[in-house]
Amino acid sequence: MMSELLPRHLESELEHALRSAKVVNIVGPRQVGKTTLVRDLLKKGNFITLDDENVLAALEADPKGQLDALIGEMPSGPLIIDEAQRSKKLALAIKRTVDENRNMGQFVLTGSSNIFTSSQVADSLAGRVQTMTMFPLSMAETRRMGPARILDWASAEDGPDPAALPKPEAKSRADYIEMILAGGFPEIRNLDAPQRRRRYRNYIDSVVERDVADVLKIRKSDTMRRLIDQLAARVGNELNVESLNNQFNGVQRKTIETYMDILTKLSLLQRLAAWTSGETGRDIKHPKVHLVDTGIASALRSMNSQSFNIDANPTALGGLFENYVHNELAKSLPFQKQEWRLYHWRYDKGREIDIIAEADRTIVGFEMKTSTLVEEDDFRHLRWFRDNGPGKTWNAIGIVVYMGDRLLSFGKNMFALPLSAFWSFPA
Known part of the structure; x- marks a missing residue:
């Protein structure tokens, strides 16, 4: 039940980041609570997970088209993409999307590793992506x-x-x-x-x-x-x-x-x-x-x-x-x-x-x-x-x-x- 979820200190940092960056990128080991944070505690946006093989296949086949379709279906942002590291084409598609849109808080990504590591993507998105690391629960x-x-x-x-x-x-x-x-x-x-x-x-x-x-x-x-x-x-x-x-x-x-x-x-x-x-x-x-x-x-x-x-x-x-x-x-x-x-x-x-x-x-x-x-x-x-x-x-x-x-x-x-x-x- 929602009331049983433990609060995470990173929640306030995430809310602040959505007001100051186009893309918020949350990395950390599997099962530390990233999905719970963005799906259950954030309580906003459209959530998809790339653990779903059908979603992953569609995104790999037409990354920009799928992002545009998902964003078009949303009453309000952000688009939350869980297990983002599973896609090899997502980073460049996100770059093209945020180049066309000046709004803050367009995407929230979670994953066990950072998809914005190539110099081409990292340099072009400098200042538009805020990356934060989520650890296991603190005492x-x-x-x-x-x-x-x-x-x-x-x-x-x-x-x-x-x-x-x-x-x-x-x-x-x-x-x-x-x-x-x-x-x-x-x-x-x-x-x-x-x-x-x-x-x-x-x-x-x-x-x-x-x-x-x-x-x-x-x-x-x-x-x-x-x-x-x-x-x-x-x-x-x-x-x-x-x-x-x-x-x-x-x-x-x-x-x-x-x-x-x-x-x-x-x-x-x-x-x-x-x-x-x-x-x-x-x-x-x-x-x-x-x-x-x-x-x-x-x-x-x-x-x-x-x-x-x-x-x-x-x-x-x-x-x-x-x-x-x-x-x-x-x-x-x-x-x-x-x-x-x-x-x-x-x-x-x-x-x-x-x-x-x-x-x-x-x-x-x-x-x-x-x-x-x-x-x-x-x-x-x-x-x-x-x-x-x-x-x-x-x-x-x-x-x-x-x-x-x-x-x-x-x-x-x-x-x-x-x-x-x-x-x-x-x-």
Whole structure:
């Protein structure tokens, strides 16, 4: 029922984009809720899906004629085309249509990959297409709360004020672990654990068999599937392509790099670039690996709540926790007042910061701790970065995200935030 649909933060961005762009292009992995957003939450326009083979065949046979006919049938716009990446001729037909019409909000497209990637189409449509990425549900969306404006709070003109941060929800370590394992895919996250893991593994199989083929015809689908497993085991870690390639006998490194590019285009893989200070030879520049959802990563590694008992390997949870926080931050970026970019940082002397958010000479550094307690020593890299390292010429704020339930201050611009702070802001 409509009342049961979870609100999506991207809905307000979509409404704004329809007033300022001729074409709105929503890309993101399959089953994250793109169709629900444009068909059920938007509540306007004419909806077609290219999953319908008859519609796809007609569009491929006469793309411009079909678009003109569909637009002519509509009482009002936009024309919504779901699974747009399945058509090879749609992009040019849309270009011809919007060249003839000055109205905003003519088309809304959804797909697992961006159809406006060729230089010919992209250049000619510059300024007329707004592309946005839709991710799995954020925890704030599942709680019907507002976007996590933690970066706005941290970069306030007078500095971050603990009293200005909404009170975080009290959660146990076990609660947090279950959230990480469940992930954010709307139709999968609430299943019981064994079925959920099975569905996530089946989901990856279907992506390899279908969505990957929309981007590039690959000859070794088994290699792609094994690559995703290897990446799941490396989330939160720096990417060493040579070491990764050594896991695949007889497969060229170029093939592995091409496959990772495909996974990036499908929004399944995110490579977090290294932040550099400009001090030659001091910064380590390998990117980090994050998957789009920790539910997928944990299912591919056959992890459950018992995998993180007190006697378990702590590094396994650390990588997933870091991946989870990265994803929650990435989902919040469109809703901050400033344009933020995310990085990680590692120094040649062993110092590192898990995530760095940068905007307008401000840096917010995030370190992760999979514990319910935080100590002064947990801030050593953040303090050194701010006081003696490359952050000393920046406005630098340090945050340790942990599995407790209270906001704690550790001196000027140094804070411990519970993970639940990411869903504490009102809608």
